[in-house]
Amino acid sequence: MVLPFDILEYHQRIKGTKERMAEKGIDVLLITDPANMNYLSGYDAWSFYVHQMLVVIIDEPQPIWIGRYQDANGARATTWIYEENVIAYPDYYVHSDTYHPMDFIAEILTQIGQGRRSIGVEMDHYYFTGMALERLKKGMPNAQFKDASLLVNRVRMVKSDQEIEYMNRAATIADLAMTRGVESICAGRRECDTAAEIYYQLIKGTPEHGGEYPAIVPLLPTGDHTSIPHLTWSDRPFVDGSPVIVELAGCYKRYHVPLARTVAIGEPSQKLEFLAPVVLEGIQNVLEAAKPGMTCSDLEAIWAKSIKKYGFEKESRLGYSVGLNYPPDWGEHTASIRKGDMTVLQPNMTFHLIPGLWFDYDGIEISETFRVTEKGCERFTTYPQELIVKRESSILLNSSDQIS
Amino acid sequence: MVLPFDILEYHQRIKGTKERMAEKGIDVLLITDPANMNYLSGYDAWSFYVHQMLVVIIDEPQPIWIGRYQDANGARATTWIYEENVIAYPDYYVHSDTYHPMDFIAEILTQIGQGRRSIGVEMDHYYFTGMALERLKKGMPNAQFKDASLLVNRVRMVKSDQEIEYMNRAATIADLAMTRGVESICAGRRECDTAAEIYYQLIKGTPEHGGEYPAIVPLLPTGDHTSIPHLTWSDRPFVDGSPVIVELAGCYKRYHVPLARTVAIGEPSQKLEFLAPVVLEGIQNVLEAAKPGMTCSDLEAIWAKSIKKYGFEKESRLGYSVGLNYPPDWGEHTASIRKGDMTVLQPNMTFHLIPGLWFDYDGIEISETFRVTEKGCERFTTYPQELIVKRESSILLNSSDQIS
Known part of the structure; x- marks a missing residue:
């Protein structure tokens, strides 16, 4: 078995966790x-649809x-945990x-003697249900x-x-996928x-490096659905004159x-042509300013000032800490780039800066x-930072079945 | 807006829900x-990574x-709910x-006057966290x-x-995807x-019909990982003589x-050649027997009898009710095809019969x-029901970049 990280790195992570405990x-x-299970143990499988820990x-x-019993081999295959620490519950x-x-x-x-101790649970994480909490409390009354x-x-x-x-x-893969996706967009x-x-x-x-499933599917809102950031694709054709995110x-x-x-x-619509430079300037200003010692709230202030010149305000957050994850979210849920988030930037923190502007009918x-x-x-990525304009107005013959 | 179902069908679903309430x-x-939100309202977006209801x-x-505020337009775009019944919380x-x-x-x-009533919550469903339960109870003490x-x-x-x-x-799409996937499998x-x-x-x-993201990613365990049903793919090459699920x-x-x-x-290994007819016969026996009035437990008994002739027993369940869903699972979590499940089969119930046999080193x-x-x-599908043997022993030149 080849772990994605040196065993010492896992030990370091456990140490950091125990310090906080x-x-x-x-x-x-x-x-x-x-994601936390993976981070500390290496465990990697699509088994989080049943309870595990x-x-x-x-x-x-x-x-x-x-x-689950049928997943225990997965723990043996993907983690650094000794055999005796892999415990399986029966399928019933x-x-x-x-x-x-x-x-x-x-x-x-x-x-194993832990029934009377102080137990930490990830109260607001995906896959830790209200029932899980109640059954644990009932099973460990002391x-x-x-x-x-x-x-x-x-x-x-x-x-x-x-x-x-x-x-x-991952960034190289993101660049390639954006290139391929944008190439394939055309009316019809x-x-x-x-x-x-x-x-x-x-x-x-x-x-050299195969890709994996992202924690969120590609989002592809188009037309007036660009006002709705989390709609997924349909089987309707793209329409000439429409925006696509x-x-x-x-x-x-x-x-x-x-x-x-x-x-x-x-x-592009006049509105898009007006909005794009506003957003690009804002991103540029944030990226030029960001450095260790600043807070997430400071970054938000730079963005807010940058877009205010053009008369805009943005209610929703501007970005968030990102990295290791599983569905349904690639965000880490720790720092958000927004007003009042006093997280201090440190070297090797990583963020997704996504200053979307959404209106009633577009975005x-x-x-x-x-x-x-x-x-x-x-x-991380190198894809050109601009509003992309695809002027071809119709499908090239047969091109939808070609992979370039 | 075009809803996927007639408005009367949604009303019927609400009625059935209220009867059970x-x-x-x-x-x-x-x-x-x-999935339940979608079933009753039509709501469809990748927004379940934040709390919603x-x-x-x-x-x-x-x-x-x-x-969430930025998802409210999604409720307006995908549901039959009137504007005044779409309520958004601010981004903070x-x-x-x-x-x-x-x-x-x-x-x-x-x-709105519901604070003293009897409130049902989906205690053990994904995305209903322990914290969600505690905050609701605290906020509605009566x-x-x-x-x-x-x-x-x-x-x-x-x-x-x-x-x-x-x-x-969906079945047509599954058949096409299986065909394409199997075609692409070869050593190297x-x-x-x-x-x-x-x-x-x-x-x-x-x-005619575009596909959507499945609630579970394609699973592709190979070699001794076929003993581990929920491992996802890697970027290692397939090896001649190996099985792939x-x-x-x-x-x-x-x-x-x-x-x-x-x-x-x-x-194929001798073991695979021995196992395949056992599983196929078992599936055949179950499918020939299944009809309204039988229970899930009856189906399990037919399978158990069928494989017992060859000396096998299977501890894990044999299948489950399937249909509408979102990540991380396509199963409906109601009926399981296993011993003791007394769900009575009715016309238009739908099941995934997946009698996997997993051993220590293969499956x-x-x-x-x-x-x-x-x-x-x-x-539902028409893909041949057999052990698939791919005798080509190496990659056809360049074929990995071709889409047939």
Whole structure:
């Protein structure tokens, strides 16, 4: 088995996690977020649709993986955890009215002497349900439960050089997928055909590095749906004169580099032509200013000032910390680039800066993922930072079935 | 706006939901499962990575959609809900340490006079977190909370003719994607290249009907990883003499038809050649027997008897109810085809029969999605039901960049 990181890097991550556990008075951390499970153990499989968990005990060197019986081989194949720390529950616990995996887990934890300790749970993370919380509490009546939401996510914020290298590979894939997707957009071709081209490239990756599934599917709102950032594609054809927003992320070893661009099919509207330079100038101003020591709130202020000159305000956040993740989100949920977020930028923090402007009937998105460096910041991708105008007005014959 | 179903079908679904609410003494149902939100309202967007909800009040004709401000246009664009029933929370509630969307929602529900009623929540569904439960309880101290897990899912189990039609379209896409994926598998080509081909076809769909993202990515375990059903692809090349399991689903209007096959690259192992007829006979026996009035447990008994002749037992379940869904699962979590599941088959129930056999170092999966008919059952897909043997032993020159 080849782990994506040196074993020492995993030990370092466990150490950072235990330090935060100690600060919060948590003895036993129950990790159900698949990204956090992966970060600490290497575990990587599409098994988060059933209950599973990584347990970090403050005075034990190795975490414990607990999951479904048929997934235990996955823990053996993808983690650095010793065999005796891989514990499986029988299949009759899966999607059952009677049995719940958290009953099993509570019993195991009690058996190994953790039933009376201070237990941290990821209260507001995906895949940790209200029922999971109640069954754990019922099964460990003498434990003290604490909210450990984002505890591991905060350890994840500053990336190692190896993590940055994986993000660089993801960036190359993002650039290629954006190129392929934009090439395929033209009036008369269907949205799903462009989504297929993007997906093909995202997964194929490069000859050296294959791609992985992104935590969010490519988003492709078009026409008046550009006012709705999270609509996915349809099988309707693109229309001449319409805008299309393409938001995608390259993914490598579960590390994401998102990238968004806005494409005008045919002549861009006057509004788009007016908005694009406003957004581009704002992005430029933020990227030129970002450096260690500034806060996320400072970055927002720079953007707000930049667009205010043109009479705009933006209510929604401007970006967020990004990296390792699983569906349904590639954001890390720690720092947001918005007013009042006092997170201080440090070298090797990574953000997706996505200053979308959405109105009632249209919108624009141009984004960059950047890394904070020692003295400033740098973009991951190289795709041209501009409003893209596709003046071809119809499909080239047969081109929808060609892969260039 | 064109809804995927007639407005009367949505009314029927609401009616079925309210009947079950009444049976359980639930006045107000808080729906956070994206599939259930879609089923009742039409809402379709990749916005389930933030908290959102559909509220069904037993004595109100229309449900209420509550979500993030920038997603409210999505509710207007994809649902039959009137404008005044679309309620948005401000962006500072998103991924915040201070504000939680459930505080906002509890306040809204209290304001509209629901604060002292019996409230059903989907306790064990994805995206309903432990924190969501606690904040709702805190915000509505005079309400009585009840578990409404699977309430709407049970309404979903028997499909309408229109739903079956969408599943037929998904089946066509599944067949095409399996064909394309299997064609691309050969020694020396990378797993990610085959995954890219499969994804391309899944999303492109047919000329008439574009495909959508499946709720689970294509699974492609190979070699000794065929013992691990939920590993995703890597960028390693396929190896001559290895087995590959391909599990995928076509998706149309969020309706899924899954399909799995096992492929031998080069000569199949003796074990695979022995296992394949055992699994195929078992599937055949189940499909020949399945009809209205039987229980899921009856189907399991037929399978168990069929494989026992050859000395096998299978601990994990044999299949599950399938249809409308969002990541991370296409299963409906209601009926499982396993011992003791007393769900009675009815016409237009739909199941994924996936009798995988997994051992320590290998495994086999051959599956069929079927619909219960008036007198028996029928498969959705037409892909040959067999162990697939690919005897070509190496890559055709350049073929990895061709799309046939």
